[in-house]
Amino acid sequence: MNRRRHKRLRIDGAVSIAVQVFPVMPFLGPAAQARLVNLSAGGMALIFDDAAAAGQLSRGARLRVHFNLPGAPLSDCEGLVTHAVRNGARGGLRVGLRFLRTSPTFEERIRRMIFDNEICDSRIAERAQPRCDAACSFHTLCQKPIRDPELFASPQQVEVALQRLKR
DSSP: OOOOSSEEEETTTTSSSSSEEEETOOOOOEEEEEEEEETTTEEEEEEETTTTTTOOOOOOOOOEEEOOOTSSEEEEEEEEEEEEEEEGTTTTTEEEEEEEEEHHHHHHHHHHHHHHHHHHHHHHHTTOSSOOOOOOOOOOGOOOOOOOOOGGGOOOHHHHHHHHHOO
């Protein structure tokens, strides 16, 4: 049974989104670097390759998070660590974070990306043509091997690609 309140957007390993994490008062400390693994309107999962640099991140710690999604302004969020576990043999740390403070614009952007990704998956399953939509908000993160990159270069190229598909 899935107990999650928000759908997740899995970030493919081929796309690297750097995340800066800062302890929030009363905890003081330097910023740590992490990679985004998945994202929802309610939180995110991060991988810290250097567990020592992540410090003592434990359940209940409050963090300030800065990251950039392609094509979007810098996201500045505050979150609460829900879990922190060693990341297998790699020695890193996997951290789950529930957002405490975000903007409605940020939440809507994430929901839209998740929706667009689900539409894409259904079009692929249906073998629809074209598979991609030029307005897709997920395209900059998409690593699907069958995506239609020519649809995203320019309006003229979109028209050429659509005409080619009609033949």
